[in-house]
Amino acid sequence: MGTLSRPLLRLKGHELVPPDEDRRVGLEVFDVLLPCRNYEVKYKVASLGQVSPTLEFLLRLVKSTPGISDNDAASFFGYSPSEMTYVLEEAFGPGYLERKAGRLWLTISGDGLFREGEKEPTIYSVESRRRSFGFDLMAIAPQVRRWLEPLEMVLPELSSEDPAGTGRVAERLPGRFRQFFRELADKADRGKLERRDIYSIDPVVSPGERYQMPIRIMTYAQASNPSAAEIDLSLWRPDHEIADRPEIERAVALFVKDQQTSVNQMDAASAYQVLVELAPEFLKDYTVRSGLSEGRYWRESVSRAGEPRVDRKTIPIVGSLLLPENIERLHAVLDYGLRNTTEVPSNVFAVAPQTRRWGATTQQRDLLILIQEKVARAFPGADRAELKTTCLYAGRPAPYTQKAFDEVLLSHVEHFPKALEVLLIPGVVLAAVVHAPLGSSTGNPVPLGLASFDPSVVDRGYQYVMDRFERYSNKDSAS
CATH class of the missing domain: 3.30.870.10 (Endonuclease Chain A)
Incomplete structure (x- = not known):
């Protein structure tokens, strides 16, 4: 026969707020400046269209003869070595073909160009772009510039790991541009009638004017432990965008910790x-x-x-x-x-x-x-x-x-x-x-x-x- 359970008698401690009354409490609001810079980026976009004749013939050949060698493909078309190199670059650039042990194979992307019931591949026509985009210098993420009021111009600035806007930023920028392309591309690149996508990015980007943009920080804490402040950036950006900017989140956390x-x-x-x-x-x-x-x-x-x-x-x-x-x-x-x-x-x-x-x-x-x-x-x-x-x-x-x-x-x-x-x-x-x-x-x-x-x-x-x-x-x- 088991013993009846009895509630434990707990002596009241010195907690500020008991657990059943705990809640989230607002503490402070700050506006800080995020260092940013404009960068001129050269890139190419591709819109849905027909392949060039030379690339179409090559893709159809590899589709029908998987694993054909470079030399056999060149002989089939009667191409010179330089002509074959040009055609292969057109196929390798967007990742439609791959070479394994000297033989050519369609990639998943290349095979996907052949729609069901069609013999001809469909590809994207490529257009060049050269535009200026704003990125912050911490997370290397897009940041649109706007005019600042005089008071905003003298707000405290978050510390940047790369204040000159070169080096690490320039190295990471092409990859970050590709990640945020849908956010950055203008209406012409995102056209509603045609699907457009990034094709290639020039590895060289040119830094432009430096600027700053304000971020609003709210701090909160649990009522039971109010001196342990937590940051909230939801007034600046939604959570899914902040998740793409962990460097900024860490810098803000250090800024708030510095108030201790x-x-x-x-x-x-x-x-x-x-x-x-x-x-x-x-x-x-x-x-x-x-x-x-x-x-x-x-x-x-x-x-x-x-x-x-x-x-x-x-x-x-x-x-x-x-x-x-x-x-x-x-x-x-x-x-x-x-x-x-x-x-x-x-x-x-x-x-x-x-x-x-x-x-x-x-x-x-x-x-x-x-x-x-x-x-x-x-x-x-x-x-x-x-x-x-x-x-x-x-x-x-x-x-x-x-x-x-x-x-x-x-x-x-x-x-x-x-x-x-x-x-x-x-x-x-x-x-x-x-x-x-x-x-x-x-x-x-x-x-x-x-x-x-x-x-x-x-x-x-x-x-x-x-x-x-x-x-x-x-x-x-x-x-």
């Missing part, structure tokens, strides 16, 4: 304490004697991150403010906040966290423009350009940060915790996010914070930023 940091390096405890001071009522259930219980707040935020309401003036924020879903939340918060003021805001302030590649995306600029437009619509007669966007930055800002904001004020001394990001529209909205590893001492930063249109929270945020504002300057010598 430590809790101590980011002064995370001080940044979480700022959150508590800005919104003590909202965070009271997640505050312990030592400060914010970020693990508990993360678990609750992941499970209940929602939309603001009249009776929900402050909401959790999980992931970068620049994620599409968080931009929507910020606009909803902004809608409510604008109802609370009769005075036209004149500034948008941002405090930049000291994370690598913060704001390396056109989403930063787009968010600021959307805020400006929404404020302008809320106040008839107001001009979008009147709402000035200002970033407070410790250290030397990246060019894309300078392009995204109307002005960037600098300080060589840190007056805010390194992990803290703030977005403030005085009298309207406050968003505050901490960028630090979560659940481990090192790893990718995990943005976690709040957004609010609660007047008391917004006022605290305004006072907090203004207390430090005068220490920033538009000069490099700022301290």
Whole structure:
């Protein structure tokens, strides 16, 4: 008689999210530049047609007499050695004949030219092409060029194994051109009425102008292990195309890994304490004697991150403010906040966290423009350009940060915790996010914070930023 099975009693551990509540969570969005180059390629395409008379006779002879020798075939037609060489090259080039031990045989392709019920072979007529195509310099895959906006031109570039666009690229390009021919060929080569295919590629390709194209990277993680970021390139290309570009996928993975940091390096405890001071009522259930219980707040935020309401003036924020879903939340918060003021805001302030590649995306600029437009619509007669966007930055800002904001004020001394990001529209909205590893001492930063249109929270945020504002300057010598 067997014993009854009993469920095991498990002590609750310190996992951030229990297995039954685990889910995929968005973390960051980046735009990076893929190095590319135009190459002029000489190639030939073949369209369905009739064979040349000389090749037709040779193929029909080998079809009827498999294994005939070169000399016997030349004698049969009365060809000289040079004439026979020419005819054989016409057959060997596209792979219709093969030579084994000095004898000629039809290949599978050659035999396939003889359609059932027909004595004459059907072949492809060959046309020469010389065109320029764009390839990336990492996977050597097609990449169409387009005009870049000024901000896109200064985004970070992925490292290339062959920055000069020669050597390895030139060696691999003919084979890659053949692989991607259907994608690269123009309409004339892919004609709808006739089947066309690649015939041959000149082994010499001429490199042309170098250019860059942006790739959008999304990073995600499991809620149970948020500091282990995973990449997602689906906004750039579908999965089957990314599978043809493993070199790019590896480069993106290294780019994301390069964002890793430590809790101590980011002064995370001080940044979480700022959150508590800005919104003590909202965070009271997640505050312990030592400060914010970020693990508990993360678990609750992941499970209940929602939309603001009249009776929900402050909401959790999980992931970068620049994620599409968080931009929507910020606009909803902004809608409510604008109802609370009769005075036209004149500034948008941002405090930049000291994370690598913060704001390396056109989403930063787009968010600021959307805020400006929404404020302008809320106040008839107001001009979008009147709402000035200002970033407070410790250290030397990246060019894309300078392009995204109307002005960037600098300080060589840190007056805010390194992990803290703030977005403030005085009298309207406050968003505050901490960028630090979560659940481990090192790893990718995990943005976690709040957004609010609660007047008391917004006022605290305004006072907090203004207390430090005068220490920033538009000069490099700022301290």
